[in-house]
Amino acid sequence: MDFERLISERYSVRAYKNTSVEEWKIEKILQAARLAPSAANRQPYKIIVIDTKGKESELRKVYDADWFVQAPVVIAICGIKKEAWTRRDGKNHLDIDCAIAMDHMILAATDLGLGTCWICAFSPSEAKKLLRIPDGVEVIALTPVGYPADTPGTKKRKDLKQLVCRDFWQ
Ligand SMILES: Cc1cc2nc3c(=O)[nH]c(=O)nc-3n(C[C@H](O)[C@H](O)[C@H](O)COP(=O)(O)O)c2cc1C
Numbered sequence: 382m383d384f385e386r387l388i389s390e391r392y393s394v395r396a397y398k399n400t401s402v403e404e405w406k407i408e409k410i411l412q413a414a415r416l417a418p419s420a421a422n423r424q425p426y427k428i429i430v431i432d433t434k435g436k437e438s439e440l441r442k443v444y445d446a447d448w449f450v451q452a453p454v455v456i457a458i459c460g461i462k463k464e465a466w467t468r469r470d471g472k473n474h475l476d477i478d479c480a481i482a483m484d485h486m487i488l489a490a491t492d493l494g495l496g497t498c499w500i501c502a503f504s505p506s507e508a509k510k511l512l513r514i515p516d517g518v519e520v521i522a523l524t525p526v527g528y529p530a531d532t533p534g535t536k537k538r539k540d541l542k543q544l545v546c547r548d549f550w551q
Contacts, residue, residue, distance in 0.1 A: 387491055393497075394448075394527075396529065397529065399453075400453070402526055406493045407430060409493060413486055424464075427461065428482070431512075433451075433454065433455055439511050440455065448498075451530075452496075453526075454525070455526070458483045460476065460518065461475075465478060466478075475521070483499070483521070483522050490526055495528060496529035497524040498525055501522050
């Protein structure tokens with residue numbers, strides 16, 4: 382899919398078909414994360430691929446939506462804070478690195494005809510418990526992965542004029 386089509390066709394999918402996702406597609410999605418840039422090339426994360434079948438009730442404790450557990454797969458990106466690059470002023474870049482990797486996966490999934498939805502409004506404590514996350518590691522974001530069973534709405538976005546200025550803040 383060409384890039385312009387890819388970024389305009391991606392949308393937050395909130396209904397999924399009861400169709401499994403081919404393993405080669407999951408592999409391609411994970412390779413996209415692997416190729417993502419990260420600060421100082423640290424790649425300070427681990428990606429957990431979760432088969433939802435049989436885990437629906439536990440997953441609902443993490444994020445309570447029918448469509449979340451309808452998808453055959455959920456992918457979680459988990460950040461390892463001590464491995465992330467920290468700037469001199471102390472700013473740790475973990476969240477940025479994880480977001481880039483997640484976005485690469487989401488765009489790769491779109492390119493393969495799959496639906497996804499960024500999920501950050503989940504319960505961190507339930508996610509930690511379910512995924513057996515050790516201390517020092519944080520679940521940053523989740524996405525279901527599956528074949529869409531809904532259709533995209535219209536994309537509401539700010540105008541470029543509201544988002545961009547030239548040379549300095551105005
Ligand atoms: C960092 C981030 C967190 C998000 N968390 C959630 C979430 O917890 N639940 C949800 O339904 N959508 C979530 N979304 C999806 C946004 O609501 C959605 O991307 C936005 O409304 C634009 O719609 P679109 O993705 O269909 O273009 C999140 C998106 C981002 C980028």
